[in-house]
Amino acid sequence: MLITNIKGLVGLHPKDKLVLRGTELDHLPVLENAWLLIEGGLIKDFGEMDSIPSHISNLPSQISAKGRYVLPSWCDSHTHIVFAASREEEFAMKIQGKTYEEIAAAGGGILNSANKLQKATEDELFESAAVRLKQMILQGTGAVEIKSGYGLTTQSEIKMLRVIRRLKDQFPIPIKVTFLAAHAFPAEFKNDHQGYIDLIINEMLPVIAAENLADYIDVFCEKGFFSVEETDQILNAGAKYGLKPKIHANQLSVSGAIEVAVKNNAISVDHLEESNEETIETLRNAGTIVTLLPSCSFYLGIPFADAKSFIKANLPVALATDFNPGSTPSGNMNFVVSLGCIKMKMFPEQAINAATLNGAAAMEISESYGSIAVGKKANLFITKPMPSIAYLPYSFGESQVDTVILNGEIYHG
Numbered sequence: 479m480l481i482t483n484i485k486g487l488v489g490l491h492p493k494d495k496l497v498l499r500g501t502e503l504d505h506l507p508v509l510e511n512a513w514l515l516i517e518g519g520l521i522k523d524f525g526e527m528d529s530i531p532s533h534i535s536n537l538p539s540q541i542s543a544k545g546r547y548v549l550p551s552w553c554d555s556h557t558h559i560v561f562a563a564s565r566e567e568e569f570a571m572k573i574q575g576k577t578y579e580e581i582a583a584a585g586g587g588i589l590n591s592a593n594k595l596q597k598a599t600e601d602e603l604f605e606s607a608a609v610r611l612k613q614m615i616l617q618g619t620g621a622v623e624i625k626s627g628y629g630l631t632t633q634s635e636i637k638m639l640r641v642i643r644r645l646k647d648q649f650p651i652p653i654k655v656t657f658l659a660a661h662a663f664p665a666e667f668k669n670d671h672q673g674y675i676d677l678i679i680n681e682m683l684p685v686i687a688a689e690n691l692a693d694y695i696d697v698f699c700e701k702g703f704f705s706v707e708e709t710d711q712i713l714n715a716g717a718k719y720g721l722k723p724k725i726h727a728n729q730l731s732v733s734g735a736i737e738v739a740v741k742n743n744a745i746s747v748d749h750l751e752e753s754n755e756e757t758i759e760t761l762r763n764a765g766t767i768v769t770l771l772p773s774c775s776f777y778l779g780i781p782f783a784d785a786k787s788f789i790k791a792n793l794p795v796a797l798a799t800d801f802n803p804g805s806t807p808s809g810n811m812n813f814v815v816s817l818g819c820i821k822m823k824m825f826p827e828q829a830i831n832a833a834t835l836n837g838a839a840a841m842e843i844s845e846s847y848g849s850i851a852v853g854k855k856a857n858l859f860i861t862k863p864m865p866s867i868a869y870l871p872y873s874f875g876e877s878q879v880d881t882v883i884l885n886g887e888i889y890h891g
């Protein structure tokens with residue numbers, strides 16, 4: 479496949495650039511008036527139209543992208559897209575002013591989703607998650623991480639992970655899997671935290687390892703959920719099976735989650751709506767990626783993470799959706815990128831880098847995804863005609879994604 483007359487070929491980072499820290503995020507390399515050649519699902523070559531070699535310009539299978547940009551697919555490194563039912567009954571409670579914690583305490587929240595998921599079949603869960611994933615791909619997402627965490631029993635956590643495995647087998651994009659049984663304490667363990675942690679460690683983890691069902695381990699380390707000590711215990715146990723941590727940290731309070739995550743060599747710390755100087759100091763010399771989820775802040779009405787301070791401190795910032803039925807019922811990365819700019823004051827270049835190469839880095843796939851470089855996977859999208867690249871986040875709420883290409887082939891859904 480040859481794409482010609484591209485107004486701007488975006489995200490041309492060198493192939494060995496695997497993550498962007500601090501001011502590196504400011505630079506989004508773009509080649510104007512370009513062509514791009516794809517072969518065998520990989521990016522084969524690119525260049526300027528003015529100097530396109532004749533043996534390439536004569537190739538039969540061509541798409542003209544006149545007036546349009548080509549970007550690497552969004553890499554959404556934090557989602558919970560396997561769930562049994564939406565939770566719009568909590569929507570009115572939110573509008574009345576109830577907080578996330580109050581809704582959870584009233585029987586809503588994660589336990590509400592767990593109740594519903596426990597009753598759903600694997601097929602039902604697969605069907606509904608597949609519809610969500612297809613929609614996300616059509617909005618430009620070309621790599622995704624998916625968490626368990628609405629099972630909260632051995633049987634249902636494994637059921638969720640098997641659903642994710644089926645998605646992995648049937649969709650043409652890379653999917654990373656995160657085990658999140660430590661999402662909330664089931665009601666029957668409300669006063670026996672260690673009992674549930676023992677279940678995770680002694681019963682769930684061995685099955686997950688034996689069936690190779692997960693890449694990462696996650697804990698919702700937060701007041702009212704899992705304490706720092708409980709998190710440490712679970713991460714240690716996960717490490718014995720080779721599961722690296724990706725942590726829900728500092729969503730509702732500064733909790734010590736960052737410190738325990740860094741201590742356990744977390745790949746990423748996610749959320750950070752609440753942070754302080756210490757948070758930044760702890761992260762400064764760690765390799766941990768800071769994954770921010772602005773559509774969660776938007777939906778819950780909680781503070782937006784301080785992206786600018788993280789970037790100023792030379793940290794690698796990624797953007798992801800957090801698609802889930804409770805705090806973020808949306809998997810639209812275009813909206814995330816807009817919010818990154820509008821609410822977190824990231825420049826379009828920073829937000830696009832954070833949603834592509836750094837998202838890929840937060841899933842440890844940035845050697846093959848997240849930028850346009852010879853030899854990388856041809857997962858990308860062609861925009862509608864746009865006056866500039868900044869128009870993409872500027873025109874919030876409207877998808878500029880026109881044609882999705884995965885492994886070098888047009889994806890129709």
Ligand SMILES: N=CN[C@@H](CCC(=O)O)C(=O)O
Pocket residue numbers: 587588591698726729774800802803804805806
């Ligand atoms: N905070 C924990 N987990 C999800 C919300 C889960 C839910 O409310 O169902 C999040 O990332 O926001």
Ligand SMILES: [Zn+2]
Pocket residue numbers: 556557558726800802
């Ligand atoms: Zn989440």
